[in-house]
Amino acid sequence: MTETFQDWGMTYEWAWGLATLAGVLLIALPLMLAVAMIIYMDRKVWAAIALRRGPNVVGPFGLAQSFADGLKVFLQETIIPSAANKGLFLLAPILTFTVALAAWAVIPFNSGAVLADINVGLLYIFAISSLGVYGVVISGWASNSKYPFFSAMRAAAQMISYEVSIGFVIICVVLYAGTFNMNGIIVGQIGHGLGVFNGYAFNLLLFPMWVVFLISSLAETARAPFDLTEAESELVAGYQTEYSSMSFALFWLGEYANVLLMCALNAILFFGGWLPPINWEPLYAVPGFIWLFAKIFLFFFIFSWIKATVPRFRYDQLMRLGWKVFLPMSLLFVVLISGWLMLTRYDCGDAGRVYVSTVPVTEAGVLYRDGQSAANLWDGRCVDDLPAVEREFVS
Amino acid sequence: MLQTIAFYLFATLVVASAVMVIMSRNPVHSVLWLILSFFNAAGLMVLVGAEFIAMLLVIVYVGAVAVLFLFVVMMLDIDFASMRAGFVRNAPLGIAIALVLLAELVLGIGAYRAGALILGTPDGTAAPLLFESNIESIGALLYSRYLFLFESAGIILLVAMIGAIVLTHRERPAAHRRAHQDIGKQVRRNPKEATFNASPEIGKGIDL
Numbered sequence: 001m002t003e004t005f006q007d008w009g010m011t012y013e014w015a016w017g018l019a020t021l022a023g024v025l026l027i028a029l030p031l032m033l034a035v036a037m038i039i040y041m042d043r044k045v046w047a048a049i050a051l052r053r054g055p056n057v058v059g060p061f062g063l064a065q066s067f068a069d070g071l072k073v074f075l076q077e078t079i080i081p082s083a084a085n086k087g088l089f090l091l092a093p094i095l096t097f098t099v100a101l102a103a104w105a106v107i108p109f110n111s112g113a114v115l116a117d118i119n120v121g122l123l124y125i126f127a128i129s130s131l132g133v134y135g136v137v138i139s140g141w142a143s144n145s146k147y148p149f150f151s152a153m154r155a156a157a158q159m160i161s162y163e164v165s166i167g168f169v170i171i172c173v174v175l176y177a178g179t180f181n182m183n184g185i186i187v188g189q190i191g192h193g194l195g196v197f198n199g200y201a202f203n204l205l206l207f208p209m210w211v212v213f214l215i216s217s218l219a220e221t222a223r224a225p226f227d228l229t230e231a232e233s234e235l236v237a238g239y240q241t242e243y244s245s246m247s248f249a250l251f252w253l254g255e256y257a258n259v260l261l262m263c264a265l266n267a268i269l270f271f272g273g274w275l276p277p278i279n280w281e282p283l284y285a286v287p288g289f290i291w292l293f294a295k296i297f298l299f300f301f302i303f304s305w306i307k308a309t310v311p312r313f314r315y316d317q318l319m320r321l322g323w324k325v326f327l328p329m330s331l332l333f334v335v336l337i338s339g340w341l342m343l344t345r346y347d348c349g350d351a352g353r354v355y356v357s358t359v360p361v362t363e364a365g366v367l368y369r370d371g372q373s374a375a376n377l378w379d380g381r382c383v384d385d386l387p388a389v390e391r392e393f394v395s
Numbered sequence: 396m397l398q399t400i401a402f403y404l405f406a407t408l409v410v411a412s413a414v415m416v417i418m419s420r421n422p423v424h425s426v427l428w429l430i431l432s433f434f435n436a437a438g439l440m441v442l443v444g445a446e447f448i449a450m451l452l453v454i455v456y457v458g459a460v461a462v463l464f465l466f467v468v469m470m471l472d473i474d475f476a477s478m479r480a481g482f483v484r485n486a487p488l489g490i491a492i493a494l495v496l497l498a499e500l501v502l503g504i505g506a507y508r509a510g511a512l513i514l515g516t517p518d519g520t521a522a523p524l525l526f527e528s529n530i531e532s533i534g535a536l537l538y539s540r541y542l543f544l545f546e547s548a549g550i551i552l553l554v555a556m557i558g559a560i561v562l563t564h565r566e567r568p569a570a571h572r573r574a575h576q577d578i579g580k581q582v583r584r585n586p587k588e589a590t591f592n593a594s595p596e597i598g599k600g601i602d603l
Contacts, residue, residue, distance in 0.1 A: 013397070088423075088424075088427070118446065119446060119447075119528045119529075119530065120446045120447055120450050120530065123447070123450040123451075123454065124450060126450075126454055127450050127453035127454045127457075128453075130453070130454055130457070130458025130459070131453070131458065133458075133462055134430070134462070137462065137465055137469075138427070141423060141469050149469075152469075153466070153469075153470075156465075156466050157466075160459060160462060160463075163458065163459070180530060320578065
């Protein structure tokens with residue numbers, strides 16, 4: 001987009017600034033709309049599974065229900081409890097909402113359509129989603145009320161526990177893709193399943209990791225059956241108990257934006273993101289963002305389906321699942337996958353290896369390494385694995 | 396230009412929030428200022444092109460360590476007045492520690508300026524990167540030249556972890572131990588084995 005603005009006669013700095021701003025708006029505004037519609041869909045799915053009608057009054061088929069709700073909370077009074085820590089009480093929903101939006105910066109919507117195409121894209125998402133817990137913890141503490149505080153403690157423990165297994169699942173995917181860049185991960189999935197399917201989930205070693213990731217993302221976003229932070233039978237409404245009006249709405253929007261983000265991650269990491277599901281030429285004629293949206297939609301349907309059918313976990317069961325089942329399992333799969341890749345992808349055989357005794361170390365090579373011996377840097381490694389600067393000394 | 400503005404913004408915020416960590420009266424606020432400080436330090440790392448270190452800083456310190464800090468500090472029952480009382484008494488010790496830290500910093504920077512280091516050069520220019528992205532560069536160094544140090548650091552951490560578990564683990568006396576929950580056993584139960592139909596005569600119970 002920067003080039004377009006430059007063509008209109010702007011300097012590079014202005015064009016870049018404007019393009020970034022336009023990109024942010026282009027992601028954030030449709031995201032807000034998507035969140036409103038996805039809340040409607042969520043309620044319709046639960047209603048259908050419970051044999052009810054769901055929202056059907058405002059607008060055709062009740063489509064405008066979320067907007068009516070939004071208008072309602074916007075017109076309500078923001079109540080701040082007198083004993084609350086006022087600054088932090090107001091900061092918490094803003095933090096939740098901002099963090100939920102910030103993660104979308106690195107999500108690729110098509111081969112070139114990504115706001116920030118950074119090397120560490122996946123790590124960035126992991127880092128940002130680990131900040132999500134602060135909104136909950138701060139709101140729980142600042143409310144100065146029993147139940148929000150219990151909820152905040154639960155949320156902190158739950159999110160940290162499941163981040164561990166999410167981290168290992170991400171490592172498995174990165175091992176296969178060989179990059180942290182989101183587009184790189186997607187491109188790596190072309191024809192991954194027997195040359196027919198696009199997606200890492202069609203790999204026997206990665207499929208169990210996808211199941212772990214799906215369940216962990218439910219726990220990470222505190223969706224049912226892991227919604228213990230707002231278990232109404234025990235904790236009133238959890239950390240949101242003292243909130244009203246827009247401060248409550250920000251929590252709500254942030255929560256659903258996070259759920260959408262987790263659906264998008266499921267689609268990108270395991271089902272090929274903006275690639276069509278089957279590696280067949282005519283399917284590539286459909287724009288990539290449509291495939292991505294279809295996959296996000298499918299995963300969101302699975303999320304609401306689970307919410308409508310699975311009863312809530314007990315807290316000790318939740319902790320057991322995270323630490324005693326998922327952590328050892330994902331750790332085992334990191335070992336299995338890296339072993340498998342070492343055997344199949346990175347093993348170049350004895351002929352492809354470099355041994356220092358056979359390589360004359362030139363003067364330039366010695367200078368480059370500050371006079372250190374090349375031995376422990378090179379010995380026994382494959383030529384292809386060597387960095388380009390080093391490779392020229394070898395050949 | 397933009398880089399300079401960003402640097403001064405991040406650097407000012409790091410210093411200011413670090414000052415607020417020790418100045419704020421409420422310990423929970425202190426932890427939150429500390430988190431802001433970590434976050435801006437990560438911003439500085441991004442500015443020098445070490446985006447991997449920046450992300451690790453956010454994931455490890457902000458995402459995990461600081462949450463646990465906050466967790467503990469929030470649960471403390473703190474008397475704010477008594478915490479402020481010892482300021483004058485503790486000031487000499489604090490100043491002494493600050494001086495030691497200053498001396499170490501001066502010594503460290505002096506040593507760095509005096510001789511060649513492997514990762515950087517004395518005139519301030521960074522050593523050439525081995526690979527294009529710094530994740531690959533760090534990986535290439537950690538798993539080749541620094542393999543032994545890296546693995547020993549891992550083993551030391553493992554020992555520390557096991558030590559912490561051993562220190563905090565205590566065997567409950569048998570009398571206080573609750574019935575052990577065996578999830579596998581619970582899952583294996585089925586209605587046929589776990590329930591039975593009984594139709595006792597009126598006025599008579601059944602033996603369980």
